[in-house]
Amino acid sequence: MEILDGLTAWFADPAQWSGSAGIPARLGEHVYYSLLALxxxxxxxxxxxxxxxxxxxxGFLTASLANFARALPTIGVLFLVVMAAGIGLVPVIAxxxxxxxxxxxxxxHEGVRSVDPGLRDAATGMGMRGREVLLRLELPVALPLVLIGLRTAAVQVVATATIAAYVGVGGLGRYIFDGQAQQNxxxxxxxSVLVVALAVVTTLLFAGARRLLVAPGLRAQAAPAR
Incomplete structure (x- = not known):
């Protein structure tokens, strides 16, 4: 209960809602970093x-490189880029x-590869060329999986953008980093609550985009992100 009271008091403090270190400013920085990276x-x-x-x-090389990149620790990449490029926004975005x-x-990649070959043959038979097949058939069919990939990446970026605080950049991570330093x-x-709330809002935005952009039949066929 004491923790909850302290958290409520922190949000209720007018000082948290103004100035360059206030919640609106830090939230704007966090959204900017996240959106730029995405x-x-x-x-x-x-x-x-x-x-x-x-x-x-x-395809095999793409999947291998992607899996290799997944295995890289984000904080390790950050400090490697810091060593090469110095402190600032560039290491965070990288x-x-x-x-x-x-x-x-x-x-x-998987969304496009999952398109029924029969549909490709039919499109070719109707006179569509390679680019037309990609843009008018394969991309619309692959869109559910593309959006899932974007949503997964967006949520991961929003949650991980807190690392910006560790190299002297702003964002919501400043509250976590400074709070640790001050034992606050x-x-x-x-x-942490603000980061979680932003991740939830991001998920809801992609859910809305999916409903607007993807046909109902394709929504039902979409598989979870890999």
Missing amino acids: VLSALIAVPVGLFTGHTGVG ALVALAVPPILVNT LSMILGG
């Missing part, structure tokens, strides 16, 4: 996944991109 990851992974899925070229690319890449449990819990 967009960069999608720009890398979606085209590569579409290409390898459509052509069948490099580490988050390394985390986000694998689920997007694998799901995009309320601050640590407050930062």
Whole structure:
């Protein structure tokens, strides 16, 4: 009960809602880092996944590289980039991109590869060329899995962007990092609650996007992220 009272008091403190160290500012920083990393990851992974899925070229290599990237510890990547590029936003984004690319890449590749060959043959028979088959048939059918990959990556990035605090950048991780330094449990819990809430909102946004963009029949066929 004492912990809950402390957490409530922390959120109720007006000082937490103004200034460069206030919740709105830290939340904005966290969303910016997360969104930037997700967009960069999608720009890398979606085209590569579409290409390898459509052509069948490099599929094994793609899956192997993605699985290797999944095994990399994000904090380790962060400190390696810090050693190479110095303190700042670049190491944070590089580490988050390394985390986000694998689920997007694998799901995009598998989504395209899962398209029924009979549908491809029918599209070709109707006069569609390679790019038209990809954009008008394979991508719409693969979209449920692509969105699952994006959602998985987004939630992971939101949760992991707290590492920005460890290299002197802002975001919600500052509350956790500074709370540990000050032995302020309320601050640590407050930062953690905010990160969890942002991850939940992110999940809900992707659920809404899925309902808007994916046909009901395709939604039912979509498999869990790999």
